[in-house]
Structure formats: C-alpha cells, structure tokens
Amino acid sequence: MSLELNARETALVLIDLQRAVVSRELKPHTAAEVVERSAKLAEAVRAAGGSVIYVHVQINETVQLPADRPRPRPDGQIPPEASELVPEAGFRDGDALVTKRQWGAFYGTNLEQVLRRRGIKTIILGGIATNMGVESTARAAHDQGYALVFAEDAMSSMSAEMHRFPVENIFPIMGRVRSVAEIIEALRD
Secondary structure, three states: OOOOOOHHHEEEEEEOOEHHHHOOOOEOOOHHHHHHHHHHHHHHHHHHOOEEEEEEEOHHHOOOOOOOOOOOOOOOOOOHHHHOEOHHHOOOOOOEEEEEOOOOOOOOOOHHHHHHHOOOOEEEEEEEOHHHHHHHHHHHHHHOOOEEEEEEEEEEEOOHHHHHHHHHHHHHHHOEEEOHHHHHHHHHO
C-alpha cells in the first residue's frame, strides 16, 4: 500500500530519546540505530514543511504504583541530565519539546495543544520503547482522531518480542506501519 502524506499537516513525534533511555540495551534495533534514524526522519519532515516534536519523560517525577513486576529504579534521585535529549537525536530551533511524567505523551502535557495549533492531522511516531511510550501515545492519538504512521525501524524495546507484538498486531489496526525510508519517500512526493 502506498503512503501519502501532507507534510504541512504532519508531525513527527519522537518518544524518550533521552540519556537514561538510550543507554539501555534494546532490540531488535539498537538505541544508536533508533536515534540515527529518528534524526534522519526529523530532517526530512522539517525539509518537507512538517512539524517535529520531541517528548521526554521527567524520570524522577513518574508515578510508581503497586505492580506485580515493578520497573526497577535506583535508590535516591536519578540525575536530572538523565531526562535530557541526547544531542544525536537532532533537536533544532523550531521543534517542540513536550515533557511527560508517565508512559503516554498526551495525559497531563501540552502535546494536543501543540498539535492543534500547528494544524496537525497525521502523526508519525517513533522512539523508545515501542510497547510502552510509543504504544501509549499511539492509543491516545488514535482516540483523538489523528491518522497514525509508525516508523518501525525508528523505534525499539527491551526485547525483540516486546517490539514485535505491537508492530505486528496493534499498530496495523491503528494506522500504517512503514520504514523510515518509505516515510521519507512519501514526504518527497
């Protein structure tokens, strides 16, 4: 299936390309691959006249609720720089930066306001982790009526299985799953 994008109504939303997150071992794509492909995609979106939005999580402010498998966390405060975007992610003047305090990028943030003010109808999603921040953001975006494109090779997770399940079973129901190369090609058309 071909992919058609109106760049002026499209935003690339990149999830958690920050120091603490990209330092993890990821699969099936390494953190370095995800960051490199995300930066390349961001350049293409900007060049086509679209919007680029980076989302980062304030790790020390996330809620820790009772869970059967709680996420491990070091004792004490995590250094504030852990929440900073890595420079290789390609943040530029004119890009938006959204701060979140949970998995998804919509709840309790200004993401929807940023998208609406820019006239966005389509969101391209990438980042880390596929089955956590990306999927949570995708579900909220879908609920709000945004068309979705998933940059499969610009996202990854803690295991190939955790990445593969939403990419093969959830995302195709919500939108279109494409490679970075396919998305860039659609932006040029």
